[in-house]
Amino acid sequence: MAIDLTPVVPEEVISLGTLIVDLVGVFAGSVLGALQAERRKMDLMGFLVLGLVSGIGGGIIRDTLLQAGPPLALVRPGYLPVAFVGAFAAFLFELRHGPGVKLLATLDALTLGAFAVAGTQRTLEVGLHPGTAVLMGVITAAGGGIVRDVLTRQTPALMRAVPGYYATAALAASLVCIVFSQAGHPKLALLAGMFVGGALRLVSLRLGWRLPV
Amino acid sequence: MAIDLTPVVPEEVISLGTLIVDLVGVFAGSVLGALQAERRKMDLMGFLVLGLVSGIGGGIIRDTLLQAGPPLALVRPGYLPVAFVGAFAAFLFELRHGPGVKLLATLDALTLGAFAVAGTQRTLEVGLHPGTAVLMGVITAAGGGIVRDVLTRQTPALMRAVPGYYATAALAASLVCIVFSQAGHPKLALLAGMFVGGALRLVSLRLGWRLPV
Amino acid sequence: MAIDLTPVVPEEVISLGTLIVDLVGVFAGSVLGALQAERRKMDLMGFLVLGLVSGIGGGIIRDTLLQAGPPLALVRPGYLPVAFVGAFAAFLFELRHGPGVKLLATLDALTLGAFAVAGTQRTLEVGLHPGTAVLMGVITAAGGGIVRDVLTRQTPALMRAVPGYYATAALAASLVCIVFSQAGHPKLALLAGMFVGGALRLVSLRLGWRLPV
DSSP: OOOOOTTTSOHHHHHHHHHHHHHHHHHHHHHHHHHHHHHTTOOHHHHHHHHHHHHHHHHHHHHHHHTSSSOHHHHSSSHHHHHHHHHHHHHHSOOTTSTHHHHHHHHHHHHHHHHHHHHHHHHHHHTOOHHHHHHHHHHHHHHHHHHHHHHTTOOOGGGSOOSSOSHHHHHHHHHHHHHHHHTTOHHHHHHHHHHHHHHHHHHHHHHTOOOOO | OOOOOTTTSOHHHHHHHHHHHHHHHHHHHHHHHHHHHHHTTOOHHHHHHHHHHHHHHHHHHHHHHHTSSSOHHHHSSSHHHHHHHHHHHHHHSOOTTSTHHHHHHHHHHHHHHHHHHHHHHHHHHHTOOHHHHHHHHHHHHHHHHHHHHHHTTOOOGGGSOOSSOSHHHHHHHHHHHHHHHHTTOHHHHHHHHHHHHHHHHHHHHHHTOOOOO | OOOOOTTTSOHHHHHHHHHHHHHHHHHHHHHHHHHHHHHTTOOHHHHHHHHHHHHHHHHHHHHHHHTSSSOHHHHSSSHHHHHHHHHHHHHHSOOTTSTHHHHHHHHHHHHHHHHHHHHHHHHHHHTOOHHHHHHHHHHHHHHHHHHHHHHTTOOOGGGSOOSSOSHHHHHHHHHHHHHHHHTTOHHHHHHHHHHHHHHHHHHHHHHTOOOOO
């Protein structure tokens, strides 16, 4: 199991790759969140609020709880503009009935694990317990959707017995990430967590898996 | 009034006692919160979210506002596991119609003052004004319930004219705690606040007291 | 454009003026927020919660996100008592059908820009990007109202296509404030932002302007 990716994949490539995956996830999340505003006949501000909340809300909640500086999404370049562009795109174009939504939903599913892993690793970096890190992974991936559902007056999707795992896929991604991290393989933890989260989301959706009620 | 408890009750016993009361309150809160998921036919994740929010949400909101480090419930051992076990127990067992719910509701009432006192003292420790400390005591005791009610799409119970004081009992506990603290009796403040909060909750429930409308 | 207000208006006058405008806005916001409790037959605690949330909630959210110390509204004297008095006044007096509500609504509109500017400048002080500062200006002005609407189970007003700009007026105020700040005129930024925000709110309400849907 002692797979060392460093000689094969240099540090900067991994950082850049993680950033790209993250921003793809932010974009997909913000477009899909903003489309909820269309369904509810909201105005442009509704699109922007729901888009930003869905795209970067989870990470902001995580960083607010961790209290290790202002939320990364508000400090690092890229996140806020990408979420803004996604929300605005949802307002401008008739995306809801187009083929793009399906692609975006797939990207959203694929990046779910990346969000969970980012939250888990950030929490470990700050020095908190692995159990807390798992919780923070789930909050990073699922927190924005919870706030979006509250703002649109819905029971948060992840608490309802709907088909497809969301928080559960994030939980699995975080757990996998913790196991590999604790075993001394931080880069493998990243990749394995991302893969498990994305795969579990997609497969559970396709097969209609539900949690027990 | 110069009652000094130190010779009678050593410091460690008080710390341990406070921790136990706190964890009993977290457990009762998380079970009772998670039972709201049963009533709404939510899945396992709904139980976990509502249980954690109800058990440790108030303290997390307080610590997020105070900005003196990550929330204690995420840092100190015990809180997160106890809330998790409470939520899971509510999922596994048919608690709702059993005799245990009444006991848990009593424990929840009895520990209300302990939450308020913990929030008040934490705020004073951080160096903020006694008026802010009273507000933080109420938020610690009542904040989790507000978020739980928002997530289940109810008007927060403490804002409705229902019988029994909740936030009001926490407010009284915090005020009593402040008065004794300012008078130089921090340990008595702890006990008196806990007693006043718990007693006022229980008595007001029994006698159907309501706030003016 | 090189208007230097320092010789004309000394620093302390500007600070005092800003504080007074801020507290007038907090008072108006808390009374108007608490009146939502009357409409919903809530008890005294409902008035207090909605009043505090509406009056100081936006600034608290901003400071919680910025993580540069506890929220100013909880640290600086004045804010918490003024919000409390506003909420209590709404409970005691039959304000809803009186002439005072119209005055308060006008004061609320006029101080909207002050809230946005305060949030924008605070974010720049903390060292964050101007784009983040604009977002924080909007959150300061509009955040409390969003939480108030969530607690009263309404879709946040600023997301619905109702007449009158709110978040949009705050956005304009923040943008104006940023432009003047970046051009090296912090005091003019303050005044221009406050004026633009208040004027845009009042004019848009009067003329029934809406955002595109």
